[in-house]
Amino acid sequence: MIALQHAAAIPDPLSIPANAPEHCPGTESDMAGKADACDGCANKDICASGAAKGPDPALPFVRERMSSVKHKILVLSGKGGVGKSTFTAQLGWAFAADEDSQDNLGVMSVGFMLPSSRDAVMWRGPKKNGLISQFLKDVDWGNLDYLLVDTPPGTSDEHLSIVTYLRESGIDGAVVITTPQEVALQDVRREINFCNKVGIKVLGLVENMSGFVCPNCKGESQIFKPSTGGGRQLAKEMGVEFLGAVPLDPRIGKSADYGVSFLDEYPDSPATTAYLDIIEKIKAQLEDD
Amino acid sequence: MTSFQDTPVSRRLQHVRHIIIVCSGKGGVGKSSVSTQLALSLRASSPTTRVGILDVDLTGPSIPRMLGLDGHPVHQSSDGWVPVYSDGSEARLACMSVGFLLKKKEDSVVWRGPKKNAMIRQFLSDVRWGDLDYLVIDTPPGTSDEHLSLMEHLAPVHSKLSAVIVTTPQAVALLDAMKCLSFTRATSLPVLGLIENMSGYVCPCCGEISNVFSTGGGEEMARREGLHFLGSLPVDTELVTLLDAAEPPVSDTPSTEPSEKSFALLRRYQQTSTAPLFGNIVKEILRSLGEESSS
Numbered sequence: 001m002i003a004l005q006h007a008a009a010i011p012d013p014l015s016i017p018a019n020a021p022e023h024c025p026g027t028e029s030d031m032a033g034k035a036d037a038c039d040g041c042a043n044k045d046i047c048a049s050g051a052a053k054g055p056d057p058a059l060p061f062v063r064e065r066m067s068s069v070k071h072k073i074l075v076l077s078g079k080g081g082v083g084k085s086t087f088t089a090q091l092g093w094a095f096a097a098d099e100d101s102q103d104n105l106g107v108m109s110v111g112f113m114l115p116s117s118r119d120a121v122m123w124r125g126p127k128k129n130g131l132i133s134q135f136l137k138d139v140d141w142g143n144l145d146y147l148l149v150d151t152p153p154g155t156s157d158e159h160l161s162i163v164t165y166l167r168e169s170g171i172d173g174a175v176v177i178t179t180p181q182e183v184a185l186q187d188v189r190r191e192i193n194f195c196n197k198v199g200i201k202v203l204g205l206v207e208n209m210s211g212f213v214c215p216n217c218k219g220e221s222q223i224f225k226p227s228t229g230g231g232r233q234l235a236k237e238m239g240v241e242f243l244g245a246v247p248l249d250p251r252i253g254k255s256a257d258y259g260v261s262f263l264d265e266y267p268d269s270p271a272t273t274a275y276l277d278i279i280e281k282i283k284a285q286l287e288d289d
Numbered sequence: 290m291t292s293f294q295d296t297p298v299s300r301r302l303q304h305v306r307h308i309i310i311v312c313s314g315k316g317g318v319g320k321s322s323v324s325t326q327l328a329l330s331l332r333a334s335s336p337t338t339r340v341g342i343l344d345v346d347l348t349g350p351s352i353p354r355m356l357g358l359d360g361h362p363v364h365q366s367s368d369g370w371v372p373v374y375s376d377g378s379e380a381r382l383a384c385m386s387v388g389f390l391l392k393k394k395e396d397s398v399v400w401r402g403p404k405k406n407a408m409i410r411q412f413l414s415d416v417r418w419g420d421l422d423y424l425v426i427d428t429p430p431g432t433s434d435e436h437l438s439l440m441e442h443l444a445p446v447h448s449k450l451s452a453v454i455v456t457t458p459q460a461v462a463l464l465d466a467m468k469c470l471s472f473t474r475a476t477s478l479p480v481l482g483l484i485e486n487m488s489g490y491v492c493p494c495c496g497e498i499s500n501v502f503s504t505g506g507g508e509e510m511a512r513r514e515g516l517h518f519l520g521s522l523p524v525d526t527e528l529v530t531l532l533d534a535a536e537p538p539v540s541d542t543p544s545t546e547p548s549e550k551s552f553a554l555l556r557r558y559q560q561t562s563t564a565p566l567f568g569n570i571v572k573e574i575l576r577s578l579g580e581e582s583s584s
């Protein structure tokens with residue numbers, strides 16, 4: 001019996017088109033269009049001609065469009081259901097309420113926007129890769145201070161596409177969200193590994209649902225016990241900044257369900273304090289660049 | 290249309306009696322923990338029941354960790370990949386996951402759709418499960434490439450398939466669970482029922498029940514959609530810890546002891562407050578499958 005070969009031995013994932021077959025050698029490879037795998041691939045001729053080498057022709061357009069957006073931030077999570085979209089929404093609200101960026105107000109023409117639509121736009125990962133480049137290059141984003149990109153959990157096709165485009169137009173980095181238990185942390189390791197692999201800076205790690213305060217007795221308990229040291233320990237281990245821990249407040253979920261700002265609604269919640277602290281840290285990081 | 294298509298997948302799975310696909314719309318609602326509990330409980334349903342658990346969450350595999358099998362290598366035999374047994378020499382709980390194929394625990398799988406499709410086909414056709422009473426399949430959140438591949442390759446054994454939908458009670462999760470339900474309808478996948486997970490949390494200090502993720506939404510959805518409601522499971526912190534840090538089995542040193550004794554994970558699971566509740570869910574599932582439990 002022999003142990004199996006390493007499953008992740010693959011060409012640069014960013015050079016494999018979404019429609020390529022399983023064993024695509026990558027469009028940057030010398031074998032592009034000529035490998036066995038290329039037979040029957042829709043891109044065979046163009047790859048063999050060498051025209052697919054080098055950057056995607058859509059890139060300059062994306063770059064141009066994105067040049068009027070000051071900060072581009074990707075919000076990632078390894079595991080599902082850790083509170084990524086909720087966090088993105090609250091971060092959006094906080095940026096929109098920021099006094100300093102009120103001058104550069106652009107009126108947005110896309111959905112999913114903040115009701116007051118001033119200078120932050122949230123964007124949920126669309127399904128199709130083509131849609132991603134189209135979105136980035138064809139939508140007139142105007143002068144934005146922040147573009148927050150909410151992504152699906154894990155490391156999927158959508159991530160590869162968005163990273164390809166945003167990396168070229170100068171992305172600030174990614175904020176990674178997790179919950180404290182090990183099964184969530186193991187997915188965070190994979191997510192940070194992904195960022196390193198594709199060259200995206202990790203702005204920091206947020207631990208969500210850390211501790212629960214009983215509304216009755218005010219006693220604090222851990223729902224998702226950090227059995228291996230939680231987000232703080234993992235951040236240290238992987239050399240990324242730990243941005244903070246947000247306790248579980250059942251009202252947070254409700255705010256997100258009804259599209260209101262938790263931070264305004266419940267200023268005295270410990271979760272609000274934690275959120276504001278984290279947002280300050282993210283802003284400080286953005287200013288350093 | 291032929292009633293039986295001969296494919297590598299159908300050949301491999303012909304000695305599997307039931308295939309149960311665990312899915313959810315939203316992530317993090319407890320698919321993997323339900324899959325794990327289902328596999329453990331089914332295995333315990335009789336002294337001879339054989340169960341397999343296949344993890345097709347390629348980018349976020351959780352099953353190896355939950356079964357305490359993190360870092361186990363997978364071996365190749367002349368008859369395909371040998372699954373990893375979580376109960377040692379008794380070999381009644383077999384497991385396969387992409388997690389076993391990654392060298393380091395932080396390695397990520399970043400694959401485009403076609404490559405994922407190939408991996409899933411391989412999992413379905415190349416794993417040497419042997420005879421199984423149940424094969425439980427844990428899936429990634431949503432209805433993604435992985436689900437489409439799964440349904441495509443399992444088409445020849447469609448008569449063995451059924452699904453369990455897991456949701457949490459809050460509105461956003463229910464909305465996503467509806468998408469999952471449409472998927473099962475579109476692919477004519479029979480649904481055994483719906484489980485509402487993380488329904489209420491008992492404060493360890495004062496005993497007060499808080500509905501951290503709201504409550505009752507799953508049951509209501511089941512009624513509305515004419516689905517069988519399998520039951521609700523409260524938030525159980527003991528379970529999180531158990532599934533987080535499950536110790537490896539003592540399988541590497543085969544002993545003459547009955548391994549039922551050495552299968553510590555199952556024993557510890559049976560002591561959690563969730564186990565009896567889940568037991569009722571499993572009874573419902575067995576009844577739906579026409580397999581009345583013997584106990």
Ligand SMILES: Nc1ncnc2c1ncn2[C@@H]1O[C@H](COP(=O)(O)OP(=O)(O)OP(=O)(O)O)[C@@H](O)[C@H]1O
Pocket residue numbers: 078079080081153181183184224313315316317318319320321322323346349351428429430486487488522523524525526528529530532533
């Ligand atoms: N009833 C419960 N009480 C407390 N914690 C639970 C319960 N069910 C699941 N959990 C915990 O919640 C976390 C998420 O569960 P799990 O990993 O099973 O979700 P999932 O749906 O498979 O997530 P993903 O979408 O990322 O695959 C795990 O740490 C798990 O142990």
Ligand code: SF4
Pocket residue numbers: 017020021023024025026027031032033034035037038041042043044045047048
């Ligand atoms: S032709 Fe070959 S190199 Fe080009 S995309 Fe297809 S498989 Fe990849």
Ligand SMILES: [Mg+2]
Pocket residue numbers: 320321322346349351427428429
């Ligand atoms: Mg899972």
